[in-house]
Every structure is written in structure tokens, then in C-alpha cells.
Amino acid sequence: MKDADVEPFFATLQAANPSPETELEYTSVFELLAAVLLSAQATDAGVNKATRRLFPVAGTPQKILALGVEGLEGYIKTIGLYRTKARNLVETCRILVEKHDGKVPGTREELEALPGVGRKTANVVLNVAFGEPTMAVDTHIFRVSNRTGLAPGKDPLQVELKLLERVPPKYLHDAHHWLILHGRYVCVARLPQCWRCAVRAYCDYEPKTPPPAA
Known part of the structure; x- marks a missing residue:
């Protein structure tokens, strides 16, 4: 061109x-992070279908931790690679609670240190939640x-x-x-x-x- x-x-x-706007549905920065993490090799529509059930029940890192891996799997089993994603999301929630007071960090380095969060996911969160031109x-x-x-x-x-x-x-x-x-x-x-x-x-x-x- x-x-x-x-x-x-x-x-x-x-x-x-x-x-x-992103077609992923979310009401908080954490829900955005979780939805993007779940969307790898999956459609936004498929992720939204699962998170419409999940987020009203567990829309914070603390509540995802309380669900545990098996509990979380029950909500996201319609999404591809759901077992791996459940483990990653629960571990990410543990780190958010233990190291970031339950809040999603706003730097690339901290985001990419979270399990299941690669460069693309970090870029989405930095752009949509924090307004960066990524x-x-x-x-x-x-x-x-x-x-x-x-x-x-x-x-x-x-x-x-x-x-x-x-x-x-x-x-x-x-x-x-x-x-x-x-x-x-x-x-x-x-x-x-x-x-x-x-x-x-x-x-x-x-x-x-x-x-x-x-």
C-alpha cells in the first residue's frame, strides 16, 4: 500500500x-482481562456465551479463586482449550490478589508475567482499559x-x-x-x-x- x-x-x-469497540463483553478491567485470556483460539461470540454465565457469579479475582479450577471449568467448558485456560486464569487471579491487591496492572511487563497472558492479550488490555495506542x-x-x-x-x-x-x-x-x-x-x-x-x-x-x- x-x-x-x-x-x-x-x-x-x-x-x-x-x-x-471490542466485541467481548465485560464490565470491569478484570472481566476484560479474563475474557481476552479466554478468547485465544476461540471466537468472541463463544467467549461471551460462557462469560454471561460466569461473570455474574465470579467477576473478580477473589471469586474466581473461590471457584477453583474445577468450578471454573464448568462455566467455560464450551470454549476451546478450556482446561488450560482455567488453570491459567485461576493462577492469574492468585497473582493478582497476592501481588496487585486484586487489581489488573497497567504495564506490559506485569501483564505478560501473568499465566496465559501473551503480548496480544496485554496489548488489548493496555489499549481498551488503559487507553494506550497498542x-x-x-x-x-x-x-x-x-x-x-x-x-x-x-x-x-x-x-x-x-x-x-x-x-x-x-x-x-x-x-x-x-x-x-x-x-x-x-x-x-x-x-x-x-x-x-x-x-x-x-x-x-x-x-x-x-x-x-x-
Whole structure:
């Protein structure tokens, strides 16, 4: 993607969705952290289905600890890798209670020290909860960044660093939301829906996918 096309690319996405938000449901910073941790290799819709039952019962680190691993598994067993995620979340809650007074820390180093919390999860929490201009590169952002030519890279870290270089500062805070939603609903994996893409004029992908036959 040409440098001159990056600004109108994001301006167009912003015009269509001025205040993008994560599709994960949460009511506190801890619930956000827990939901993102549970969302690895799972859909937001699947996580929301489980947390709608879990969070009213156990929406704090202390209450998750009281549930224990087996108790937590009963609420999240519909989510992929639920046994590993249950162990990680319970251990994360223990650390939050013992080292952080039950609060979610606001630095990357402290977040990534929590079990099950990698760079992508930390980036989501730092962005959504603490307002930092981070770039949480998931499969959607990785695909869109490479397919459009916006930020080509061989791995998520390469794409993340390239995005931080190329995205104009005024769009940085919301950029990862726009890219995720674009990849989830328009620039989909199997067949990008170019015929209804608002930013197709700025995209390097060729040939553009024609509309399906009537």
C-alpha cells in the first residue's frame, strides 16, 4: 500500500465506525482481562456465551479463586482449550490478589508475567482499559495487513511493529479495532468481499473479488 493511501484508508474506516469497540463483553478491567485470556483460539461470540454465565457469579479475582479450577471449568467448558485456560486464569487471579491487591496492572511487563497472558492479550488490555495506542495483532489483523499491503510481515510481531510505524498517530488508538472488524466481516479469510469493501481503492489485493452471481 502506498504511503499516500494509508491516511484515507483509515479515514474511511473511521467514518464508517467512529467509535469502534471490542466485541467481548465485560464490565470491569478484570472481566476484560479474563475474557481476552479466554478468547485465544476461540471466537468472541463463544467467549461471551460462557462469560454471561460466569461473570455474574465470579467477576473478580477473589471469586474466581473461590471457584477453583474445577468450578471454573464448568462455566467455560464450551470454549476451546478450556482446561488450560482455567488453570491459567485461576493462577492469574492468585497473582493478582497476592501481588496487585486484586487489581489488573497497567504495564506490559506485569501483564505478560501473568499465566496465559501473551503480548496480544496485554496489548488489548493496555489499549481498551488503559487507553494506550497498542496494536493487538490477531489472525484478522495479520491477514488484512498482509493482504492489503498495509503492513506485510511474516509473523504477528513484524506486522505489529510495521503497523505502529505506518498508522497515522490520530488513528492509532482505534486502528486495531477497525482492522479486526474489517477482517471479521469484510476481508474474510476464504474469500474477501471486495465488492462491498469501503477501502478497496487503497488495497493492493488483486484480483478484487467480484460480487457473487445473482
